[in-house]
Amino acid sequence: MTMRALVTGGAGFIGSHLIDRLVARGDHVVVLDNLSSGHLSFIQEHLDNGNATLVQADITQFDEVMVAMKGIDCVYHLAANPDIRLGTRITDTDLKQGTLATYNIVEAMRLNNVGTIAFASSSVVYGEDAPLPTPESHGPCMPISLYGASKQAGEGLISSWVGTFGIKAYIFRFANIIGTRGTHGVIFDFIHKLKKDPSRLEVLGNGLQEKSYMEVGDCADAILHVMSCSNDSLNLYNLGSHDTASVRRIAEIVVETTGCHDANIEYTGGDRGWAGDIPRAMLGIEKMLSTGFDVRYNSEEAIRHTALALIEEIGLNTEMNS
C-alpha cells in the first residue's frame, strides 16, 4: 500500500530534498507550502509525474491544514520561519509560524487520526550554556532566540500529543543544515553579498562563532534512516556531523570558491552575529551513529560543496571576479 506523506515546507530547502527520497521509495507526497521561501522548481518534477500534490496554503491557517491532512499516514513537519534573526525585531513571527502552526499540525493529526509525525527541531533549543558536543539528554534547555523558543514549544506540543493522545513522534534537533537549494543561512548570505559587491564581505560578529554543519542530503537520509529503525513512541535524535567550522573559515572558503580573491573580509565585531545568536554549537551525534547511520560530509566539506552549488544557483559569475 502506498504511504501518504504530508511534508510541510515541502517546497523549501530541506523539505524538497526529503521529498526526493520519499518519492524514490514510493510514497505519495502531499506538499503543504505557502511558497514564501520555497520554490516550485524544487519539486516540479514530482508534481509533473503525479508523485506529489501541492496544497499551496499556510500552516498558520487551521482550516487549510485540515484539508491537507486528509488521508495522511505520516507528517514531516519542516515548515517554519527560516530567518532566526527576525525575532530580534518582530516578536510574533516564530510564535505564529512556529508554535501555533505546530499546534495546528498536531491538532489536525488528532482530528484525522494521523499516527506519526517527524519534526524538524534545532540545536538552538539547547541555548548557549550547553556542554559541547551537546547530547540529547542535556538540560535544562534554555533557548536564547525566539526561533529556539518556538522549536522548543513545538517539541513540547508534540510530546504532549504523544503522552495524551498516543501519536508517535520523531523529533530531530538539526545542526546547521546547508547544501543545494539553500534559501537562507550564512553561505547563502555571503554569496549574495559578494554578488552585490565583490570587493568586500561583511561578516556579522567577530567571525569566531564556531558551529557544526550538516549537508542537506545527509540530513534527509538520516531522518529516514532513524525512522526506519527507531520505534519508541517518542524518538529524539540530534542530527549533525562530526566537527565544526568557524564563520571566519566559511568566509574564507566562500571568497576562495567564488573567486572574489580581492574581497576584503570585514567583521562587525562582538562574539555573536546578533542578539540570540549562539556563538558555539556542536551536537553530540552518538545516538544517530548508534543507528548505523553516518554522514558523508563533515562541516568543511559540506561548506565547500554548498558554496559551489549555491554559486551556480544564485548565478554569481565567478569568471568576472577571478
Next chain:
Amino acid sequence: MTMRALVTGGAGFIGSHLIDRLVARGDHVVVLDNLSSGHLSFIQEHLDNGNATLVQADITQFDEVMVAMKGIDCVYHLAANPDIRLGTRITDTDLKQGTLATYNIVEAMRLNNVGTIAFASSSVVYGEDAPLPTPESHGPCMPISLYGASKQAGEGLISSWVGTFGIKAYIFRFANIIGTRGTHGVIFDFIHKLKKDPSRLEVLGNGLQEKSYMEVGDCADAILHVMSCSNDSLNLYNLGSHDTASVRRIAEIVVETTGCHDANIEYTGGDRGWAGDIPRAMLGIEKMLSTGFDVRYNSEEAIRHTALALIEEIGLNTEMNS
C-alpha cells in the same frame, strides 16, 4: 522607593499568598486576574487598604496586559489554566491561557521596559521518564500533558526574552502546591466529593500515584527568598518538599480528617488518573536548599494541614459524618 509588582493570577490560590508577603514587605501590588478561579475575598483586605490595585482583565488579551504593565518593576506570572485534565478534552486552553498569555506578558514587559519576571512553571515539564528526585538539569524534558507543554513553552519564551532582550528571569518549577485558599487539586476534589456523598470517595487511578506536595506558604516564601539571593540573568529552581505521598494516603487522610469514617474509597484503576497524568514525581530540591531556604511542611504534614483548612473553607460539616 516602593516597588511596583504585577501579579497575574493574583486573586488565585498561590497568587494571593504571594501578595500577602509582597504587601507585608512594602511593595505596591497590581493584581491582574479575570476572577475565573480566583476570589476577590482572598485579596480584599489589600484592596481596601490601598496596598493592592485590581485590574480585572484577561491575560489572553494583549491590550489589557499592556494597561496592567504600566510602571511595573517586577512581574510575578502565576495565571494559567488550573485544570490539567482539561487538555484531554479541549486542546487549545493551555495554548491560549498558557503559551500565548505568557507571550503577551513578556512582550508587554519589553514594550514597557519591565526588567524582571518570576514565572510559575511546573514539575510536569519533566515528563514521566525522569529520574526521581528530578534535578533542574534533567533532560530531555518531554511533557506528556498539554498543560506541561504550555509551561515548557512559557519557560522557552521567557529564556528567549532573557537572551534576546536582556530581561532577568526566575523560573520556578513547582511540585504540587497545596494549602489554604485552594481552588483545585486532589484534596480540594476529594473534600467536594465527600461533601456531595459522605459514603464513598472515588479516586482516579489505582491510588498508587506518588508525588511531592509543598505547602503554599512555603512556596511563596521560597519564591521571595530565592529572588533575594539568586542573581543570574536566568535563575531556574525546583520548589518542593523533602518527600512524597501517595494518592491512596491522601484519600485516607482526607477521610480521616473529614470524619467520613464510613466512606468507601473506590479506585477507578490504572496507573494514572488521566491521560497525561504523571504517576510518580519528586523534585530534587538541593538547589533551593543551597540558598538557605527550607520548607516548614513535608508532604504528609502539608496534606493534613490543607485538608483541615479546606474542610473549613468548603464548609463540610464534619459533625454530621462523625
